[in-house]
Amino acid sequence: MATEPWSLRSYLQQRSELIETALNDYLPVVESSPSRLHEAMRYSVFAGGKRLRPILLLAACEAVGGDAAKALPAACSLEMVHCYSLVHDDLPAMDDDDLRRGQPTNHRVFGEATAILAGDALLTEAFALLSSATTCAKIAPAPCCEVVQILARSIGSTGMVGGQVVDMESEERAIDLATLEFIHTRKTGALIRAAVEMGAVIGEATDEQRQALCRYAEAAGLAFQVADDILDIVADQAELGKSIGSDQDRGKATFPSLIGLGQARRRAAELKQQALTEIAALDDSARALREIATYIVDRSN
Amino acid sequence: MATEPWSLRSYLQQRSELIETALNDYLPVVESSPSRLHEAMRYSVFAGGKRLRPILLLAACEAVGGDAAKALPAACSLEMVHCYSLVHDDLPAMDDDDLRRGQPTNHRVFGEATAILAGDALLTEAFALLSSATTCAKIAPAPCCEVVQILARSIGSTGMVGGQVVDMESEERAIDLATLEFIHTRKTGALIRAAVEMGAVIGEATDEQRQALCRYAEAAGLAFQVADDILDIVADQAELGKSIGSDQDRGKATFPSLIGLGQARRRAAELKQQALTEIAALDDSARALREIATYIVDRSN
Numbered sequence: 157m158a159t160e161p162w163s164l165r166s167y168l169q170q171r172s173e174l175i176e177t178a179l180n181d182y183l184p185v186v187e188s189s190p191s192r193l194h195e196a197m198r199y200s201v202f203a204g205g206k207r208l209r210p211i212l213l214l215a216a217c218e219a220v221g222g223d224a225a226k227a228l229p230a231a232c233s234l235e236m237v238h239c240y241s242l243v244h245d246d247l248p249a250m251d252d253d254d255l256r257r258g259q260p261t262n263h264r265v266f267g268e269a270t271a272i273l274a275g276d277a278l279l280t281e282a283f284a285l286l287s288s289a290t291t292c293a294k295i296a297p298a299p300c301c302e303v304v305q306i307l308a309r310s311i312g313s314t315g316m317v318g319g320q321v322v323d324m325e326s327e328e329r330a331i332d333l334a335t336l337e338f339i340h341t342r343k344t345g346a347l348i349r350a351a352v353e354m355g356a357v358i359g360e361a362t363d364e365q366r367q368a369l370c371r372y373a374e375a376a377g378l379a380f381q382v383a384d385d386i387l388d389i390v391a392d393q394a395e396l397g398k399s400i401g402s403d404q405d406r407g408k409a410t411f412p413s414l415i416g417l418g419q420a421r422r423r424a425a426e427l428k429q430q431a432l433t434e435i436a437a438l439d440d441s442a443r444a445l446r447e448i449a450t451y452i453v454d455r456s457n
Numbered sequence: 458m459a460t461e462p463w464s465l466r467s468y469l470q471q472r473s474e475l476i477e478t479a480l481n482d483y484l485p486v487v488e489s490s491p492s493r494l495h496e497a498m499r500y501s502v503f504a505g506g507k508r509l510r511p512i513l514l515l516a517a518c519e520a521v522g523g524d525a526a527k528a529l530p531a532a533c534s535l536e537m538v539h540c541y542s543l544v545h546d547d548l549p550a551m552d553d554d555d556l557r558r559g560q561p562t563n564h565r566v567f568g569e570a571t572a573i574l575a576g577d578a579l580l581t582e583a584f585a586l587l588s589s590a591t592t593c594a595k596i597a598p599a600p601c602c603e604v605v606q607i608l609a610r611s612i613g614s615t616g617m618v619g620g621q622v623v624d625m626e627s628e629e630r631a632i633d634l635a636t637l638e639f640i641h642t643r644k645t646g647a648l649i650r651a652a653v654e655m656g657a658v659i660g661e662a663t664d665e666q667r668q669a670l671c672r673y674a675e676a677a678g679l680a681f682q683v684a685d686d687i688l689d690i691v692a693d694q695a696e697l698g699k700s701i702g703s704d705q706d707r708g709k710a711t712f713p714s715l716i717g718l719g720q721a722r723r724r725a726a727e728l729k730q731q732a733l734t735e736i737a738a739l740d741d742s743a744r745a746l747r748e749i750a751t752y753i754v755d756r757s758n
Contacts, residue, residue, distance in 0.1 A: 184614050190622040193614050244577060249569035268550035272573065273622055276545060276580065277614040283584045284609035290602050297598035301588050304605055308585035313485055313494050313578040321491040321574055 164447040171214060172207040179232050182285055196266040196274035197281070200239045204257050208380075209347055210235045212448065213355040216369055219435070219442035222359020229289045230303055230354050233282040237311055238347060240278035243271055245320060282307070295358060303354045310350035319343030323408075331409045340381040341374070348377035352445075365438065369445075372434040376449045379427035383456035385410035386420055390456070421457070428453040465748040472515060473508040479533050483586050497567040497575035498582070501540045505558050509681075510648055511536045513749065514656040517670055520736070520743035523660020530590045531604055531655050534583040538612055539648060541579035544572055546621060583608070596659060604655045611651035620644030624709075632710045641682040642675070649678035653746075666739065670746075673735040677750045680728035684757035686711035687721055691757070722758070729754040 160166065179201055184194045210231030217227040246253040246261040248268060253261050263271035286304050289295045295303075309315060319342025326335060352373035356366040389412055411420040431449040435442050461467065480502055485495045511532030518528040547554040547562040549569060554562050564572035587605055590596045596604075610616060620643025627636060653674035657667040690713055712721040732750040736743050 188615065190614070190619050190626070192626075193619060193622045197614065244573060247570075247573065249573060269548075269625055270622070272545060272548065272550060273618050276576075277618045279577065279580060280609055280613040280618065283605060284613055287602050287605035287609060290599070297602045298591070301591050301598045301601045301605075304584060304588035304602075308581055308588060312581040312585055313491070313498065314489065317574050317578045317581065318491050318494060321494045321571070324570055325491070325493075 162443065164444070164451055167444055167447070168206075168211060171211045174214075174228070175207045175210045175231060175235065176202075178228050179235060182229070182232050183236075183281070192266065192270060193274060193277060196262060196270050197278055199265060200243050200256075200262045200274065201236065201278070203239075203259055205235070205239070207235060208448075209238050209351045212348060212373070212376075212445070213351040215442075215444040215448065216352040216355025216373075217359035218355075219369065219438050219445050220356055220359040220361040220365050221441055222355070222361075226289075226293045226295055227355055227358045229285050229293050230358055231351075233286040233307065234347065234351050234354070236278045236282040236285070237307065237316075240275040240282070241311075241316060241320075241347075243275040243278070247271060250320075250324065299357050299360075302357050306350050306353050306357065310346040315342055315346035316344075319346065327408055331414075333411075333414050336409050336411065336414060337378065340378060344381050345374060345377035348380065349373040352376075368434050368437065372431045372445065372449070375427045375431035375434060376452060379424050379431065379449065380452045382411045382420055382424040382427065383453050385412055386417065386424065386456040389417065424453045424456060463744065465745070465752055468745055468748070469507075469512060472512045475515075475529070476508045476511045476532055476536065477503075479529050480536060483530070483533050484537075484582070493567065493571060494575060494578060497563060497571050498579055500566060501544050501557075501563045501575065502537065502579070504540075504560055506536070506540070508536060509749075510539050510652045513649060513674070513677075513746070514652040516743075516745040516749065517653040517656025517674075518660035519656075520670065520739050520746050521657060521660040521662040521666050522742055523656070523662075527590075527594045527596055528656055528659045530586050530594050531659060532652075534587040534608065535648065535652050535655070537579045537583040537586070538608065538617075541576040541583070542612070542617060542621070542648075544576040544579070548572060551621075551625065600658050600661075603658050607651050607654050607658065611647040616643055616647035617645075620647065628709055634712075634715050637710050637712065637715060638679065641679060645682050646675060646678035649681065650674040669735050669738065673732045673746065673750070676728045676732035676735060677753060680725050680732065680750065681753045683712045683721055683725040683728065684754050686713055687718065687725065687757040690718065725754045725757060 183198055183201060186194045186198060188194060213231040213234055214224040214227050218224050242256060243262045245251050246256055247263055254264055255261060262274060266274065283304065286307060287300065289303075290297050290300045311317060319339050322335070323339045323343055326339065349370055352369045353366065356369045361369065388410065411423065415423070428449050432446055435445060484499055484502060487495045487499060489495060514532040514535055515525040515528050519525050543557060544563045546552050547557055548564055555565055556562065562572075563575060567575065584605065587608060588601065590604070591598050591601045612618060620640050623636070624640045624644055627640065650671055653670050654667065657670045662670065689711065712724065716724070729750050733747055736746060
């Protein structure tokens with residue numbers, strides 16, 4: 157039987173379908189009580205995300221010869237965490253956004269109280285799912301505890317949530333490049349790094365492989381944010397589903413606003429190159445990781 | 458050396474001091490960035506809670522002959538979860554409370570955004586601490602995964618958070634006793650049950666002991682809520698630190714409002730007796746659990 161030539165497009169599509177199906181299986185059904193809460197949780201999880209983080213987790217697992225099927229619950233738990241963070245970030249008390257990916261934000265549809273609780277429940281469900289991987293994915297207890305630990309440490313007060321706090325504190329205030337990188341390393345970078353490290357642990361990576369993959373993730377994660385800032389300026393509203401330059405409207409610093417568009421593009425290209433160099437020792441199983449790092453940056457060109 | 462006679466008062470005091478010290482050790486210091494977030498987290502954790510849930514966890518561990526020291530991280534993680542739930546419940550979009558235990562609520566001091574994020578960070582920190590018990594408390598990975606699973610399942614959309622949703626939906630609406638018990642079983646009961654079950658797992662309880670302890674916790678947890686409703690009516694403002702009958706003011710159903718004060722007192726006494734019966738087979742190591750169930754109900758007399 158002839159095999160289709162490998163393409164990132166079909167890889168991403170196949171992977172996101174796998175994750176979509178699994179998320180649907182893992183999330184509580186709307187019919188179960190409390191219905192409205194479950195509806196709110198599903199609304200934001202199935203709002204058209206690209207599933208980049210769970211795909212990275214599966215790809216990291218495969219990059220070290222692991223079985224992606226064993227990593228599927230962990231991948232879905234990570235996406236639940238990502239969705240919880242978006243629901244809470246959009247709240248009136250935070251970024252006060254009405255639209256997310258072109259659709260009304262969770263609190264605009266379900267009200268503020270339900271949105272807060274739907275976020276809380278998604279975060280909680282992520283840990284419930286992850287800790288059940290010993291039974292539902294036959295992961296040994298020791299690596300299971302380890303991935304719970306990696307996830308929790310990445311998204312707490314010194315990780316993702318801490319990044320959001322510093323981000324809010326920096327609004328309407330002149331910040332420098334170091335502070336901007338501090339914010340992004342935590343607010344978006346920490347979860348991307350967790351994705352790759354969790355995949356490495358489930359794939360039973362050697363210490364050396366695991367460290368290389370973490371460095372890959374740090375570079376790719378920051379590249380993702382620089383590229384996002386560039387896109388925020390150049391993409392049109394239809395493509396992004398939010399107002400053009402909306403971060404700049406709120407007085408938020410971005411890489412292009414601090415160092416200029418050209419310099420931001422060069423920085424993104426350098427980070428991509430660094431990500432690729434970090435995992436140069438891995439064999440062709442790391443192909444998806446390589447192509448993703450390239451795609452992250454090139455989509456902003 | 459003469460030993461002091463056992464008293465619940467000194468037991469609770471000694472245990473709450475132990476938990477206080479451990480919480481202080483486990484929580485991020487205010488000096489670490491982001492300071493204001495860490496300050497907000499600590500503000501609500503050290504706001505004068507009685508530490509009932511972590512004490513129950515330690516007591517359940519000891520009741521089956523386990524070492525309470527091994528259960529200390531789990532006990533603290535549970536208290537962090539309890540505090541996160543209070544911070545989020547008090548938010549303007551939820552119960553909109555200005556006072557908690559006689560002090561301004563988290564969002565009144567730190568603002569709504571920081572309060573939401575402090576809650577998120579406390580929930581996350583709970584899982585970080587719990588999953589680190591393999592190293593910091595030398596718990597084997599399998600029971601460690603199990604307690605993460607118990608905690609997460611108890612506080613998600615079909616547990617504590619679900620209870621809060623149904624509670625909010627029931628405001629200003631006539632509800633019956635079954636619905637009130639449904640709410641309390643989840644909103645407060647689930648975490649108390651989790652406390653006892655986690656303690657049982659860490660104490661290496663037999664299946665039979667574990668099930669008996671869970672039934673004890675269900676009865677004691679509901680007794681606690683009935684007693685709280687009674688106290689809400691009879692205690693004076695200074696003692697409780699919130700307005701007299703504040704739940705009734707908001708139109709919330711309580712046990713006394715549905716079945717009358719006398720009947721509520723009888724129900725609390727029955728539940729206490731049931732809790733004691735469930736653990737009758739345990740030896741004197743379960744003394745603290747017995748005295749706590751008695752204390753929970755008798756404080757409302």
